[in-house]
Amino acid sequence: MAAQFGRRLRKGAATTAVAAAAVAALSASQAPGVTTDDHGRQTTGAEATPDPSGDDTATGNSRYYTDLPPLDSPNPSPTTGTPVSTGDAEAGIPATVLDAYKKAEASLRGSKPGCNLPWQLLAAIGKVESGQARGGRVDASGTTYSPILGPVLNGNGFANISDTDNGAYDGDSTHDRAVGPMQFIPSTWEWAGRDGNGDGKKDPNNIYDAALAAGHYLCRFDHDMSVQSQMNASILSYNNSTAYLNTVLSWLEYYRKGTHEVPDGTGTLPSHNSDDNAGASPSPTPTAPSTPSPRPSTPKPGDGGSTSPSPDPSTPSTPSTPSPSPTPPTPTETVDHLEDAGTGKLTATAGDTFAEKVAVRTETEAGKAVAKVRVRFTIVGDDTDATFTGGESVATVVTNSAGTATAPALVAGEKTGDFTVRATVVGRVMAGLDYTATVTPRQADTLTRTSDTALTCVPGGEFADQVEVKATYKGAAADKVAATATLIKSADDATENDKGPYFKDADGKTVRTLTDLTTDADGVLKLPKLYADDTTGTFLLRINTTGGATLTVELKVAAATS
Known part of the structure; x- marks a missing residue:
């Protein structure tokens, strides 16, 4: 060592x-x-x-x-030069x-x-x-x-865990360590x-x-x-x-x-292991599994070889020690497959908690429910930021008396689209169950202006007020909702106008369509300043959000009155 x-x-x-x-x-x-x-x-x-x-x-x-x-x-x-105590x-x-x-x-x-x-x-x-x-x-x-490396987990004094990594981490392609x-x-x-x-x-x-x-x-x-x-x-x-x-x-x-x-390399080393009361090698390094001694066979009459001498009738016979009864299988060892346990449709809006939870049932080959079995639920893949409650991508639950394990609630992240939740039985190699969960974009169903002030400007001028709107969904503030804003030609023609009011980009160039807009935590969206060219008249600004909310705002450009 x-x-x-x-x-x-x-x-x-x-x-x-x-x-x-x-x-x-x-x-x-x-x-x-x-x-x-x-x-x-x-x-x-x-x-x-x-x-x-x-x-x-x-x-x-x-x-x-x-x-x-x-x-x-x-x-x-410790003071340098003084004796170092055990502590x-x-x-x-x-x-x-x-x-x-x-x-x-x-x-x-x-x-x-x-x-x-x-x-x-x-x-x-x-x-x-x-x-x-x-x-x-x-x-x-x-x-x-x-x-x-810890000892080989082959059931010899420790758990029996068959290889799960093909030896990639522990160098053992038969058992884990x-x-x-x-x-x-x-x-x-x-x-x-x-x-x-x-x-x-x-x-x-x-x-x-x-x-x-x-x-x-x-x-x-x-x-x-x-x-x-x-x-x-x-x-x-x-x-x-x-x-x-x-x-x-x-x-x-x-x-x-x-x-x-x-300094590195100078720390003290322990000397006693949990599996070595006599204080043998303390280092958790590879050890060869011990081979149990073969059980001596008992000769049987008629099968050749030496036989036991006939018992002396005057000597009372010693009752034989009964063979130990077979160890009953653990609940996990009786599981044959997983069944869905009434999981509903898994859909949630970005940032929300899923209303439905993944639920599975462990069953024997005959379809009997098995209690006290660990089921692991895993969110699969890197294309989602969804988690279980608590922020983890893995959760383990023990089946109840009905053999059912229900995963913690799923919490949708900001990435939209589908992802997979996989249920597997811990300690058994068998097919798992995959569930598809869907995260939909945040949405709004209503847009309203936060002010009723008329939006007016003189030709070649700058609008005094910025357009500010609030998005709601089912009456509640709709935060982080995507939106676009376009200066359109008319109420019946939503194509971008080529004259009238406009926004400016970072370089000061004219822009009449804004994309990648997002409402804030209160559902409010405040647009950049608007400017007017030399064209007078009434113009329209249309704002759309994910979810279908639409608002058309009227803008007027007129010469100043004396």
């Missing part, structure tokens, strides 16, 4: 005390609805329902470090890794301010997942010098990945990309990290284990007390 940097953490009483404190803090903060199942996993409603397959967590419930922080509080800035050593975070966490926090503060994500939470997860990228072994761009300093499995990285360093790539091996992705992952579903129960649910979605939650919370509180920057 790689060399250890710094000193290993004290175990025994120190870690026991910290663990007890963490559990006590967690219990005190636990909100109603947070429960623990028979396997010691904590749940907070549908989003945190245990997923044995691990396919719907960030890490696939893979290996993590179990070392806890030391008891002595960290010194944010000071552990509080040191490699420079590039620390920078990535803080940049991710700043980015999320702008894009999802309601999440209140502290960078110390990313640091806590980074510590538990990879020991801060193996003590900060990253290059100047934040990419690890060698891949950090957690990848990078924040340990994302390929299927999660595919939709959660972000470009955190602006190089145009989404690389799970880059700490800037991985930290930003982790931040967005934690903040989905509108979770607020300042609310303890919501933070707990987000951490559990990263790795669905109460022990994992307690460990992350312990490091979070430790880092909040103080940290300092250390």
